[in-house]
Amino acid sequence: MNRRTLTVNVGMAGVAYCLRPQSIRTSGLGSCVGVVVYTAHVAALAHVMLPDSAMSSVLDVNPAKYADTAVPLLAETIHQRGYHGRKRAKIAGGAHMFPQLATVDPLLDIGTRNVAAVRRALRDENIPIMAEITGGHAGRTIEFFPADQSLSVRTIHGGTRFY
Numbered sequence: 001m002n003r004r005t006l007t008v009n010v011g012m013a014g015v016a017y018c019l020r021p022q023s024i025r026t027s028g029l030g031s032c033v034g035v036v037v038y039t040a041h042v043a044a045l046a047h048v049m050l051p052d053s054a055m056s057s058v059l060d061v062n063p064a065k066y067a068d069t070a071v072p073l074l075a076e077t078i079h080q081r082g083y084h085g086r087k088r089a090k091i092a093g094g095a096h097m098f099p100q101l102a103t104v105d106p107l108l109d110i111g112t113r114n115v116a117a118v119r120r121a122l123r124d125e126n127i128p129i130m131a132e133i134t135g136g137h138a139g140r141t142i143e144f145f146p147a148d149q150s151l152s153v154r155t156i157h158g159g160t161r162f163y
Contacts, residue, residue: 007143010034010045013065017044017077020146027141029093031111033067033118033134036144036151037074037127039085043146044077046070048093050110051117067117075125087127090151090163091118092142094134111135131163 008018010026018024019042026034026047033048046064053066063069075087094115098108107113115134122129133140133153143152154160 010047012047013049013062015044015046015064015070015073015077017042017081018144018146019081023143023145025141025143029140029142030095030097031093031114033091033093033111033114034140034142035067035071035074035118035122036090036142037071037078037087037122038089038144038146038149039078039083039087041146042078042081042083043144044074045142045144046074048114048118051113067114067121071118071121071125071127075127087125088130088149089122089127090131090144091115091122091129092133092140092151092153094118095136095138095140097137097139133161133163 006022008016008024010016024043024045035046037044048067048070049065051067053069063073094111096111138155141154151163
């Protein structure tokens with residue numbers, strides 16, 4: 001497949017969508033999790049930083065930042081675009097960027113907590129996970145291609161793989 005398409009970029013704690021033949025990408029996934037929810041023609045991506053919006057302050061109203069609010073936002077984004085087909089998900093990230101901190105306090109293992117919260121939120125929305133590339137100790141850049149529903153995952157030392 002020709003990978004030269006218009007690419008929508010999603011920043012940290014951001015959310016966006018794309019239609020085929022576009023692609024959608026986010027980078028800088030360390031302990032953060034990239035969540036792609038898609039149907040046959042549209043994909044929405046969130047760059048989730050933290051597991052639970054209960055951690056937010058009154059001034060922080062960004063639902064894309066938290067797993068428990070980002071996943072419903074992704075589903076709603078697709079629904080608002082008029083796509084009501086079966087939704088699926090692919091997720092990547094949740095690395096252990098500072099494993100020594102998790103030995104001091106498990107609450108500091110944000111990567112593991114983010115992945116668990118994303119899984120829980122997807123389950124609550126009845127969206128099955130079709131591919132999951134999580135954990136490890138390396139940051140990732142991901143790009144999703146709705147045309148063939150493939151997820152490109154690039155790491156510094158691991159190269160690029162498609163899922």
